[in-house]
Amino acid sequence: MKKGERDKKRVISQKRFIKTIRRYWPLYMMFIPGALYLFINNYIPMAGIVVAFKRFNFKDGIWGSPFIGLSNFEFLFKTQDAWNITRNTLCYNAVFIVLGTLVSVCVAILLGELRAQQARKFYQTIVLVPFLISTVIISYLVYGFLATDVGFVNNSILKVLGQESISWYAEPQYWPYIIVIVYIWKHFGYNCIIYYATLVGIDRGYYEAAVIDGAGRWQQIAHITLPHLKPTIITLTLLAIGKMFYSDFGLFYQVPMNSGPLFDVTNTIDTYVYRGLLQNSNLGMSSAAGFYQSLLGFLLILIVNTIVKKVEKESALF
Amino acid sequence: MKFRRLFALLSAVMMSTFALSSCGSESSETSGNTVENNEDPYEVVILNLGNGTDEALNLVSDEMSKITQEKLGNTTVKVMIISQGTYTEQLNLMLSSGEQVDIFNTYNNNLVTLKSASQIIPIDDLLQKYGQDILANIPEKYMAAGKVGSEQYGIPGNRGKGSGIGFFMVKEIADSLNVDVSTVKTYDDIEAVLTKVKENYPDMYPLAPDVGGYNPMPNPYDKCYGYLGCLVNVYDGSTKLVNFYETDEYKEWTTHMYDWMQKGLVMPDGASSTVTNKSLMAAGKAACAIRNTDPLPAAEWTNAVGKEVVVSELLTPYETYAATQHAGWQSAISVTSEKPERAMQVLNLMMTDADFMNLLTYGVEGVHYQYKDKENDMITYLDGQDATSVEYSAGCIGGSYPGGLIIHVPDGRPAGYWDQVAEFNANCYISPAYGFAWDNTAVLNEQVACDNVISKYDTALQCGMLDPETTIPEFLAELEAAGVDKILAEKQAQFDAWLAEKGE
Numbered sequence: 053m054k055k056g057e058r059d060k061k062r063v064i065s066q067k068r069f070i071k072t073i074r075r076y077w078p079l080y081m082m083f084i085p086g087a088l089y090l091f092i093n094n095y096i097p098m099a100g101i102v103v104a105f106k107r108f109n110f111k112d113g114i115w116g117s118p119f120i121g122l123s124n125f126e127f128l129f130k131t132q133d134a135w136n137i138t139r140n141t142l143c144y145n146a147v148f149i150v151l152g153t154l155v156s157v158c159v160a161i162l163l164g165e166l167r168a169q170q171a172r173k174f175y176q177t178i179v180l181v182p183f184l185i186s187t188v189i190i191s192y193l194v195y196g197f198l199a200t201d202v203g204f205v206n207n208s209i210l211k212v213l214g215q216e217s218i219s220w221y222a223e224p225q226y227w228p229y230i231i232v233i234v235y236i237w238k239h240f241g242y243n244c245i246i247y248y249a250t251l252v253g254i255d256r257g258y259y260e261a262a263v264i265d266g267a268g269r270w271q272q273i274a275h276i277t278l279p280h281l282k283p284t285i286i287t288l289t290l291l292a293i294g295k296m297f298y299s300d301f302g303l304f305y306q307v308p309m310n311s312g313p314l315f316d317v318t319n320t321i322d323t324y325v326y327r328g329l330l331q332n333s334n335l336g337m338s339s340a341a342g343f344y345q346s347l348l349g350f351l352l353i354l355i356v357n358t359i360v361k362k363v364e365k366e367s368a369l370f
Numbered sequence: 371m372k373f374r375r376l377f378a379l380l381s382a383v384m385m386s387t388f389a390l391s392s393c394g395s396e397s398s399e400t401s402g403n404t405v406e407n408n409e410d411p412y413e414v415v416i417l418n419l420g421n422g423t424d425e426a427l428n429l430v431s432d433e434m435s436k437i438t439q440e441k442l443g444n445t446t447v448k449v450m451i452i453s454q455g456t457y458t459e460q461l462n463l464m465l466s467s468g469e470q471v472d473i474f475n476t477y478n479n480n481l482v483t484l485k486s487a488s489q490i491i492p493i494d495d496l497l498q499k500y501g502q503d504i505l506a507n508i509p510e511k512y513m514a515a516g517k518v519g520s521e522q523y524g525i526p527g528n529r530g531k532g533s534g535i536g537f538f539m540v541k542e543i544a545d546s547l548n549v550d551v552s553t554v555k556t557y558d559d560i561e562a563v564l565t566k567v568k569e570n571y572p573d574m575y576p577l578a579p580d581v582g583g584y585n586p587m588p589n590p591y592d593k594c595y596g597y598l599g600c601l602v603n604v605y606d607g608s609t610k611l612v613n614f615y616e617t618d619e620y621k622e623w624t625t626h627m628y629d630w631m632q633k634g635l636v637m638p639d640g641a642s643s644t645v646t647n648k649s650l651m652a653a654g655k656a657a658c659a660i661r662n663t664d665p666l667p668a669a670e671w672t673n674a675v676g677k678e679v680v681v682s683e684l685l686t687p688y689e690t691y692a693a694t695q696h697a698g699w700q701s702a703i704s705v706t707s708e709k710p711e712r713a714m715q716v717l718n719l720m721m722t723d724a725d726f727m728n729l730l731t732y733g734v735e736g737v738h739y740q741y742k743d744k745e746n747d748m749i750t751y752l753d754g755q756d757a758t759s760v761e762y763s764a765g766c767i768g769g770s771y772p773g774g775l776i777i778h779v780p781d782g783r784p785a786g787y788w789d790q791v792a793e794f795n796a797n798c799y800i801s802p803a804y805g806f807a808w809d810n811t812a813v814l815n816e817q818v819a820c821d822n823v824i825s826k827y828d829t830a831l832q833c834g835m836l837d838p839e840t841t842i843p844e845f846l847a848e849l850e851a852a853g854v855d856k857i858l859a860e861k862q863a864q865f866d867a868w869l870a871e872k873g874e
C-alpha cells in the first residue's frame with residue numbers, strides 16, 4: 053500500500069470514528085460507569101499480583117517486601133497431594149460442564165415445550181430456587197439425608213430395605229456421585245434460564261414451516277432448537293472452562309462437612325490451600341495459588357477458543 | 371455481539387484472578403521518638419475481641435478516654451471490637467492496609483509468626499520507661515513467655531494460665547446411675563460409666579465431642595504450636611519433641627475411641643459436629659464429655675449447661691499444667707502504632723486501674739451490666755439481657771490484658787473467683803516448653819502439606835470414626851511423604867536454642 057493511500061484510509065477511519073461517537077454518544081456514556089467499575093475493581097488490583105512473588109511482611113507492605121521469585125508457588129507442587137487435588141478439580145469441573153449443560157439444555161427445552169403460560173412461569177421460578185440457597189444451608193440439607201444415626205437415607209430407606217446403615221461421612225466411594233448430584237441440583241436452574249431465554253428468541257416461523265413440512269417434535273428440536281442454542285452453549289462452556297482450575301469452595305468444603313476420610317475425593321486446589329494456610333496465614337502463598345489458577349484458566353480459554361475458531365468461527369469468543 | 375462476549379470473558383477472568391489477592395497501601399513507619407509529658411493529643415486504638423455495637427463502642431471509648439485524659443494527659447482511647455471468628459483475618463487486613471492499631475491481643479497467633487511478619491514491635495525499652503507497674507506485677511517466669519529471642523514482644527495476660535483434662539457428666543444422670551464421678555480416672559472407668567449410660571438412657575449419646583469433633587486426648591501433652599514436634603507428657607520433663615501421631619498415647623486414645631464407637635458409646639459423625647457438647651448436654655442429648663478444664667470447671671459447665679455438671683480431673687500426678695498455648699493471648703503493640711510510647715502507657719494503666727479494665731472488659735455499668743453483689747464485686751447482665759443480647763461484651767478476653775485479675779467477677783462465677791484463679795495458676799505444673807514459640811518459615815511448604823494430611827485423619831481418628839490399627843500407619847506414611855521429618859528437625863533445633871537461651 054502506498055503512503056498516500058494509507059494516510060487517506062486513516063483519515064477516513066478517523067472520520068468514521070468521530071461520526072460513530074457523535075451518533076451513539078448516549079450509548080458510550082452509558083458504557084463509562086461500567087468500564088470505570090471494571091477498571092477500579094478488576095484492573096487496578098491486578099498490581100497486587102506482585103505479592104505472589106514476595107515474602108510479604110506488614111512493615112514493608114506490598115511494594116517494599118523482598119522478592120523471592122517463585123518459591124511461593126512451591127507448596128502447590130511439592131506435595132504428594134498435588135496430583136490428587138489437580139485431578140479432583142479438573143475432573144469434577146469437566147463432569148459439571150458436560151452433565152450440567154446436558155441437564156440445563158434438556159430442562160430449557162422442556163420448559164419451551166410447555167404451552168400453559170401459568171405452569172411455565174411456575175416451573176421457571178421453581179428451577180431457580182436451589183441456585184438461590186446458600187451452600188451452608190445445602191450442606192445441612194445433605195446432612196439431613198446422610199447423617200449416620202438420624203439421616204433420612206439410613207433411617208427411612210436402608211432400614212426399610214433391610215440394609216446395614218452406612219457411615220456416609222466416612223466412606224469416600226459414594227462422594228463423587230453425591231458431589232455431582234448436589235452441584236447439578238444447585239446449578240442447573242441458572243444456566244437453564246439462560247438457555248431458555250435464547251430459546252424464546254427463536255423465530256416461531258421456523259417451527260411453523262417445519263410443521264407444514266411434516267416435522268415431528270423430535271425433528272423440530274434436533275434441527276431448529278439445538279442449532280439455535282449452539283452459540284450460547286459454546287459461550288457458556290468456554291466461560292466455564294476458564295474457571296476449570298477453580299472449585300466451588302462451599303461444595304467441596306461445607307457439603308462434605310470437612311470430613312477427613314473423604315479428602316481423597318473432595319480435596320480440590322481451593323480446599324487444599326484453605327486448609328494449609330488456615331493455620332499458616334501467608335499472603336504470598338495464597339496470592340500465588342490464585343495467580344496459578346487464573347493463569348492456567350486463561351491459557352485454557354485461549355486454547356479452547358482457538359480450537360472453536362478453527363471449527364466454527366462464528367461461535368468463538370474473540 | 372463479539373465485543374460483548376469479549377467483555378464478558380475479560381470481566382470473568384479478571385474477577386476470578388484477584389479474588390485471592392489483596393490490595394492495600396503501604397503501612398506507615400513507626401516513629402521511635404518518645405514524648406515525655408504528652409504535649410500533643412493522641413488517640414490510642416485498642417483492638418478488642420468480642421461483640422459490640424457502634425454506639426456501645428463510642429460510649430465505652432469516651433468513658434475510658436476520661437480516665438486516660440486525667441491520668442496520662444492528652445491521651446484518648448478508641449476501642450474497636452472484632453468477633454472471634456474473623457479476628458485474625460481482620461487484624462491482618464487492618465495492619466496490611468496501614469490502618470492505625472496501637473494495642474491488640476495476639477489471640478491464637480504465635481509471637482514468632484507475628485514478629486517474622488513484622489506485625490509487632492519489640493517493647494523492652496518501652497517497658498523500662500513506661501511499664502514499671504507491669505514489670506512489678508507480672509512475675510518473670512510468665513514474662514518470659516512474651517519473649518522472642520532475647521527481646522520482649524508480648525505481655526502475657528493475667529488469667530487462668532493452665533488447664534487439665536476432665537471427664538464431665540450431668541449430675542442428675544450420674545446420681546440416677548449411682549456413679550461417683552470423682553472416682554473416674556482411667557479409660558476403663560470411663561467405659562464403665564458410658565456403658566451404664568447407654569443401657570439406661572438409650573436416647574442419649576453417652577459421650578459427645580465438641581464442635582468440629584474436638585475431643586482432647588486425656589494426657590498432659592503440650593502441642594507446641596501444632597502437634598508435629600510436641601511434648602506428649604510434660605510431667606516427665608523430657609525436651610525431645612515428638613510427632614504426636616506416632617506416640618503410644620495417641621494410639622491408645624484413638625483405639626479406645628474406635629472401640630467405643632463400635633459399641634455405640636460415642637456420638638456418630640462426631641468430626642462434623644456443629645454443636646457444642648455443652649448444648650448437647652443442655653438439650654438432654656449427651657450425658658458425658660471429655661474436655662479441657664479451666665479454673666473451677668464444674669461451675670463453668672453448670673452455668674453454661676443450665677444443669678448441674680460434675681467433673682473429674684483425669685490427669686495425674688498434677689491435675690493441671692501450663693503449656694505453650696496458655697502463654698498465648700498476649701498484649702502486643704502493633705507496627706502501625708504511631709506513638710508506641712502512648713500505647714505502653716495505656717497498657718501500664720491496664721495493669722493497675724480497675725475502672726479502666728472494667729470498662730474495656732464489660733462496658734459501662736448500668737448500660738451493659740449491673741452489680742449482683744457489690745460487696746464481692748460480682749456483676750451480672752442487665753434485666754432481660756444475656757450473653758447474646760448484651761450490646762458490649764469482651765468478657766472472654768478481659769483476663770488477657772495485663773490487669774485481668776482486678777476486674778469484676780463475671781456472671782456465673784463465685785465470689786473471690788480471681789483469687790481462686792491466682793491460686794490455680796500457682797498450682798499449675800509448668801511445661802518445659804512454656805513460652806516457646808517457633809518460626810516455621812523455613813519449612814512452610816512441608817507444614818502446609820502436613821496440615822492437610824492432619825486434617826484428613828486426625829479429627830476422624832479422635833472421634834472414633836476410623837480404625838487406628840489400619841489408619842495410623844497410612845497417616846504416618848503420608849506425613850512422612852509430606853516432609854514431617856524436616857519439620858521435626860527444624861523445630862527441635864529452634865527448641866534447643868530456646869532452651870539454651872533460657873537456661874542462661
